[in-house]
Amino acid sequence: MPSLPAELLGQFDVPGPRYTSYPTADRFVEAFGAEDHARAVRRRRADGAQAAPLSMYVHIPFCESLCYYCACNKVITRHHEKARHYLDYLACEAALQAAQLGPGTVVSQLHLGGGSPTFLDDAELTGLMAMLRGVFDFAPDGEQSIEIDPRTVDTGRLAHLASLGFNRLSFGVQDFDPDVQRAVHRVQPAERVFALMAGARALGFESVNVDLIYGLPRQNDASFERTLAQLCMLRPDRIALYAYAHLPERFKPQRRILAEDLPDAPIRVRMLARAIEVLRDAGYVYIGMDHFALPGDPLAVAKRNGRLHRDFQGYSTQPDGDLVALGVSAIGRMGATYSQNAKTLENYYDLLDQHRLPVVRGLALSRDDLLRRDVIMALMCRGHVDFDAMGEAHTVDFRHCFAAEFAALGPLVAQGLVRLTDHDIKVTPRGWFLVRAVAMVFDKYCGAHRERFSRVV
Structure with a gap:
């Protein structure tokens, strides 16, 4: 990786899409609905594309506590019975999707995101995976990943995830500095993350990703340098280094972040430049955007071989193709269309009670x-x-x-x-x-x- 001067980076300190899709989700329209999605599925079947494997995304919106930086669609609650109710509706949606897709559809990639999928207890995760396998055919060598809130799991829970077939984990770390963690209301000792990483290694997970964010409140050059040093000691297979987007007018939780606590643009740019330098020296390959990987990781191999792809979860080794999305607010892709489910639990449940797919907006591409x-x-x-x-x-x-x-x-x-x-x-x-x-x-x-x-x- 070449060095990149902070002066050059600073010239591009402007807003821009992440291009997990094109057109981006802000272009979706409510004129696109469940019947448009159904037509796209019928077209897939008519074209014989059902032989091509699918990717699948399942959104679990629940979290026990609020992280102030978060822009995800989530439901903050300590009432776990809400999750059991939600899983019943997920099963209804999965059955409706499977009926439209028809028999013989193989899922080669599964990702559970949120929210916090590990809000679900072991029995609920077992039931969810059994339901999905009962409705869809999963490739035996497929990729199955799950986002982990380190505060909600221990090594025993990681072992249970492995027994369910998950082979990739993503730990939400964001920053190791205690002061920064307090400022964003996400306190998780570094020792806990290191213990979980050791457990994941011992259990044989194929790849472990760590998410970090730069530009958070109370971050500075010195604190971020310490976080980078700890990250290199942790040595995950993959790293996603995101820029914090402070948009309090759009995301209500961010209003709890004091603007005066945020690092200014020159500091943010310096932190990014330093991260690039540190990760390069630690042996990481720059994949693109905000992704880094060790040279032997499949993502780095795909980059070298020109087989890199991009989907709603970021860079991927899976071929570009159709994506079935399950759960509140989930975004899917079918042929030349995108579709998004209802963003509130009330609307999501109401549409499924009518035996209708909960698609409320989307786009047919020109x-x-x-x-x-x-x-x-x-x-x-x-x-x-x-x-x-x-x-x-x-x-x-x-x-x-x-x-x-x-x-x-x-x-x-x-x-x-x-x-x-x-x-x-x-x-x-x-x-x-x-x-x-x-x-x-x-x-x-x-x-x-x-x-x-x-x-x-």
Whole structure:
């Protein structure tokens, strides 16, 4: 990984999409509903695409306590009976989805997110996995991952997760500094995280990810340096290093964070530059965006072999394809459409009580959307777009279609972030750190409501 000066990073301290999809979810419309999703499923079956494996996302919204930085769709409660009620409705939704998809559909990738999936107790997780396996066919060598709140598990619970077939874990750490943890209302001693990592290693999990956030209240250069040192000692297989997006007007919990406690832009940029340097020296491969991995991790292997993909959970080794989403607010993809479930439990339950899929918004992509999606994902995943190949795939004159975008790339070319020829675009090693800024050039919607997104750095 090349070094990246803070001065250059600072020039890109602007909001921008993360491109877990294109168009991004802010473009979804309520005119798209359950019947539109059903049509996309019927089209999948008519095209014979049911032979292709599916990915699956299951949203568990519950948390016992509120983390002030959180922008996820969650329900804060200590009443665990609410989870049992929710699981009954998840089973109804899964049955409706399976009936539409038809027999023989194989799920090759499962991810449980939230909220905190480990809000569920061992019996509830067992029941959830049994229900899913009873409704869908799971590939025996598939990837099964779950997000972990370290405050809610011990090594015994990790062993239970392994027995259920989970082979990948993601620990939500965010920061090791106690003062920062108190400021965001998420106190979890570093010793607990280290003990869980040792337990996960002993149990043979294939990969363990750790989430960190920079830009949190009370973070500074010195405290973040200590967190980075502890992270390198922990040595997870993967690291997701996110920039905190302070949007209190959109996310009510963030109003509990004092603006004066937030590090200013120069400090945030320095923290990112230092993280890149420290992780490079520790032997991590920079995958792209905010992802790092050890050289032997499948994500790093996929990056080297040009087989990297991107979905709603970030970078992935799974081929780009359809995604079934279960649970409140969950977002799925089917062919050339995206769909999102109701965002409140009340609406979610009401639609399922009517034996209807709880899809309330989404988007059917136009030809232009599909072309731009392929360009943006090629940049985000491979750092390369071949004009002739892309034009042939979409039956367009690529150079003519994107003449304005080529002109807009000029400053990025001058900064050494992109190489532009008559035949292709290539993101340079330096440009990989700012690939979102490169992708934004090809996003026709990016100018609208850009302030709703997190910052590029």
